[in-house]
Amino acid sequence: MTVNVLNNSEKTNTEILVDLLYRKVEGRLLEDAEKAFLNYLTVVWQTKDLPEVQDLVSSYGIKRAGFPLKGAENLTPERAAFLNGFTAHFLDLDDAQAHFRGHPSAVIMSTLFAVTTPEDKLEDFLWAFIQGVELAGKFGWVLNPAMALQGWHTTGMIGTIAAAAALGIYKKLPGQQLKSLLSLAATQASGLQIEAGSNGKPFNAGMAARDAVNAYLFCQTGLQADLDPFSAKHGWFKTVAGIDFQGAVIAENWLKPAEIEDPGLWIKQHPFCSAAMSGYDAAKELYQRGIRARECTRVILHFPAGGDHALRFKQPRTGKEGKFSLEYIVWQVLNDGDVHDQYFAVAKVKAEFSKWQKRIVRTNDLPLAEITARPTKITVELKNGQTETAMVSFPLGSAQQAFKRTELLWKLRQQVLMSDHNWQQFKLLLTRKNCTVAQILQLLKDRVGVNK
Amino acid sequence: MTVNVLNNSEKTNTEILVDLLYRKVEGRLLEDAEKAFLNYLTVVWQTKDLPEVQDLVSSYGIKRAGFPLKGAENLTPERAAFLNGFTAHFLDLDDAQAHFRGHPSAVIMSTLFAVTTPEDKLEDFLWAFIQGVELAGKFGWVLNPAMALQGWHTTGMIGTIAAAAALGIYKKLPGQQLKSLLSLAATQASGLQIEAGSNGKPFNAGMAARDAVNAYLFCQTGLQADLDPFSAKHGWFKTVAGIDFQGAVIAENWLKPAEIEDPGLWIKQHPFCSAAMSGYDAAKELYQRGIRARECTRVILHFPAGGDHALRFKQPRTGKEGKFSLEYIVWQVLNDGDVHDQYFAVAKVKAEFSKWQKRIVRTNDLPLAEITARPTKITVELKNGQTETAMVSFPLGSAQQAFKRTELLWKLRQQVLMSDHNWQQFKLLLTRKNCTVAQILQLLKDRVGVNK
Structure with a gap:
């Protein structure tokens, strides 16, 4: 330095x-x-x-x-x-x-x-x-x-x-x-x-x-x-x-x-630790290729040294722990094609997962990467004897694959349930040089009573 | 262990x-x-x-x-x-x-x-x-x-x-x-x-x-x-x-x-760091023997290794820093026989101190002591060529020289300015098994309006 x-x-x-x-x-x-x-x-x-x-x-x-x-x-x-x-x-x-x-x-x-x-x-x-x-x-x-x-x-x-x-x-x-x-x-x-x-x-x-x-x-x-x-x-x-x-x-x-x-x-799509985002995208790729959880005899999660540090739970007991478990995420994706956000809120993970989780191992055999990358590779060994792999370093939502402003506006629109008139006002406010934060909050606040 | x-x-x-x-x-x-x-x-x-x-x-x-x-x-x-x-x-x-x-x-x-x-x-x-x-x-x-x-x-x-x-x-x-x-x-x-x-x-x-x-x-x-x-x-x-x-x-x-x-x-007598309490008592002892600041050509403060760690300021600039300076305390005591509590609140220490402070050095030559002791020795070299020392390990207010309950009650009485009737009530409350904290606070609170 x-x-x-x-x-x-x-x-x-x-x-x-x-x-x-x-x-x-x-x-x-x-x-x-x-x-x-x-x-x-x-x-x-x-x-x-x-x-x-x-x-x-x-x-x-x-x-x-x-x-x-x-x-x-x-x-x-x-x-x-x-x-x-x-x-x-x-x-x-x-x-x-x-x-x-x-x-x-x-x-x-x-x-x-x-x-x-x-x-x-x-x-x-x-x-x-x-x-x-x-x-x-x-x-x-x-x-x-x-x-x-x-x-x-x-x-x-x-x-x-x-x-x-x-x-x-x-x-x-x-x-x-x-x-x-x-x-x-x-x-x-x-x-x-x-x-x-x-x-x-x-x-x-x-x-x-x-x-x-x-x-x-x-x-x-x-x-x-x-x-x-x-x-x-x-x-x-x-x-x-x-x-x-x-x-x-x-x-x-x-x-x-x-x-x-x-x-x-x-910026995330789902409520789990960002350290799992590449692994999630890799699992989705495998699912899209036709890989299903029930056909996997062994699943290997590959990281660089220390790359899975934040993923503290190999065998999460609760949904909250599952936020820090690529095992839990991969199981959901290979079963159903995607994660279920509500699975990260359950008090106890399904017995089915705990059983299947035994097929998964981790290894830290990937080379160290730039700080901007988060490489994760998944290898699955299938009942038919075949092996498939998928590797992702820059998942969707990472700075390299960033969401567009319009996508983020759309996501917000889904949440706040404003009237069309207020939504137009909101978008207009964002473009005005002298817009205050309080004006933005006022538009959001107006919906609180109605929404509940 | x-x-x-x-x-x-x-x-x-x-x-x-x-x-x-x-x-x-x-x-x-x-x-x-x-x-x-x-x-x-x-x-x-x-x-x-x-x-x-x-x-x-x-x-x-x-x-x-x-x-x-x-x-x-x-x-x-x-x-x-x-x-x-x-x-x-x-x-x-x-x-x-x-x-x-x-x-x-x-x-x-x-x-x-x-x-x-x-x-x-x-x-x-x-x-x-x-x-x-x-x-x-x-x-x-x-x-x-x-x-x-x-x-x-x-x-x-x-x-x-x-x-x-x-x-x-x-x-x-x-x-x-x-x-x-x-x-x-x-x-x-x-x-x-x-x-x-x-x-x-x-x-x-x-x-x-x-x-x-x-x-x-x-x-x-x-x-x-x-x-x-x-x-x-x-x-x-x-x-x-x-x-x-x-x-x-x-x-x-x-x-x-x-x-x-x-x-x-x-328990302290004055608003300075407890790490200075032994040194303060030693300085008082020297004053009582007739030593005065103006007669000292050199003052050596002796501690065990690390014993002066909390006394961060050898040359404090403010009264607040002076709370963590045995130099500042010794100067006050050898000048006036005691510290002045208000000197620890001044925005700038007196120029007179800053000048005299140059006569003081620290040394960490005392043997390590039990955790309950805080040995501090002061050596003063005088204009007449003589040398005097004083050493204290357990100052007044330390657990070994603890204040008595009656002394602490008296100190509190000086502060709270309760009526005699309320003071008797207060002391009585302390002795009652079922006394509540709120009752104590009520007696103290009664004086707030009057006191200000």
Whole structure:
């Protein structure tokens, strides 16, 4: 790793970072951010009426929740952020990013919505999001895969800081306050990967959003935290990863390329871990070739070393664990041609799966790939003695096979059930330079009462 | 370290911990807990009217705050916990414990007060506190000094889990919910030591209390997190410290002796870091022998290796940094015979100190001591050519030189300014088996309006 110091030698790491965050980003990146925005709304709407979400909402004493939530008289912005993050990540349907190894929108957008006031512009929201993704990706690039392999849930760990950074930019905080904000985000950053497969995982996303908002509220009073939380000697990187972090390392490629375009955001079709997306596409290919589960005597899942780390469960017991099991996904696809989203919500997986699962083995024999790729190969040995294989590196929804804006708009339209008139208004708003986030929320909110 | 498995081999680490937390503790330990309770109230009352605390209180839109706070219509229990913790730790006047290397009451009692309902008994509060201290101490015994030396603020890290454990016991949660509660505490546990010297440090204490309450609210909805957060293979200990934790290691000496009595709680006289308490007493001894700052040509502060780790600032710039500077404390004592509490609040230390400070050096030449001791020696070289030394290992306020109950009651009386009638009632309440925490709070609260 070559390092150019960029005349920053007299600045602290945190000062360098703050300068980077204030950089204006290029207009074309806004298109990527808008796609993530549409997908976030779709996912939250798809999830918000589930009993787990509604249980949480009622535990806060709110009757009707117009998602995404913002702080209001009957709901603190911390609680709004937490509920947004929990909901956005609950089905594991939200976007993912490879350097970050986490879920950007669930933490960053959940935070931004929670603190939105009537004046806040959609364009500022999207720009702040791009910078949050940038921080998440660049920090992830420095820290991963070690951080994830150590058992940290990077969505919580790095996500808290990314969400706080985006919030600071959204609200145009002055430098000193932004440094305090980042400091309080760093001191709150946490999250364990063992929560995957339980409600603790979406909790972690909510936690990160909540913590960013908490830090913001604290800084607004003028109280200051340590102003160089990323100090090489004893800052956050040193404590969590033993790394002598140098701000110049990320300065030299900040937004070059932007993390939102390369490695970019992965957008999902189904509620399972993004690490299974290539395997899912490979299984579909096999099904289309006529392969059926009952004819397989042996199924081999091939990954590069560490490529199945996030797929924690070979023998999932619950649907939630099944989100992190390529075995569970392959079984569904080879049986029925596709997964059933509701199978990821069952309390107990079918006995039929547990029996069939014994035919599957994993192996880590693929060569290591670029971070933008997620190669997965499936070999099936059939009763007739034949063998078939399928391999996918860039699944549908990956940055290389991205959904189009029109596809994402269509997905959202399926969820929000707006009147045609409001839908036209909504699409028009998106194109207007001065559109506010509150205007968007108003159009979505109008349907809450009707929808339930 | 010898380990007896205690027939627990079939239980998970978290199940072992839950069993330990449910153990009834001995009555005499309640006396230690009551002392901590009195000191907590004293410290919170001494701090609650400071501008920083009141700024935070008003930022939450509350007009009158009857400390310690509990969740109420206009204040979520998370916010109450945060404000309690921030206030209790703000002056660094709160108690400390050597294994934990942190501040038990600021996190645990702040949490318990925040969720107190009219029915909750003081005795249950104190028992829960004892168990929280026990977890903090035993976890600290496993993790420190490595955790602190790595830059973690153990008050935040271990404190979150200790506060959650106490909360679970206080509220008599069933085993499954208690496991989820501990899991969500572990996934939220965080805190950086670099915040020492800024408002980020009391923020960390507030954060730990807030996170414990957040976890509790979440679990109350019935939502579950991973049920073995302390799994040896990939649980919290593994991720944060690379340790293959075995629950049996802490089971064999759980409450034998109890952490609240050995190493016990240190209670402070002045608002500086407990790592400076021995040095402070040694400086006072030198002053009493007639040594004066102006006569010293050289001052040597002797510690064991690592003994001055928490005393981060040799040349503090602000009063807040001066809380973590034995240099700053020794200068005050050798000038004026004692420290001035307000000197730890100034925005800039006096130029006079900065000049005199150059005469001071540190050395780590003392032998390592028992964890219960904190040896500090001071050598002064005088203008007349003479040399004097003083050494203290167990300062006033340490468990070995503990304040008496009557002294702590007197300190509290100085703060709360109750009427004599209410004070007699207060003391009577403390002795009653069925006294509730709400009754105590009511007596304190009555004075808020009058006092301000």
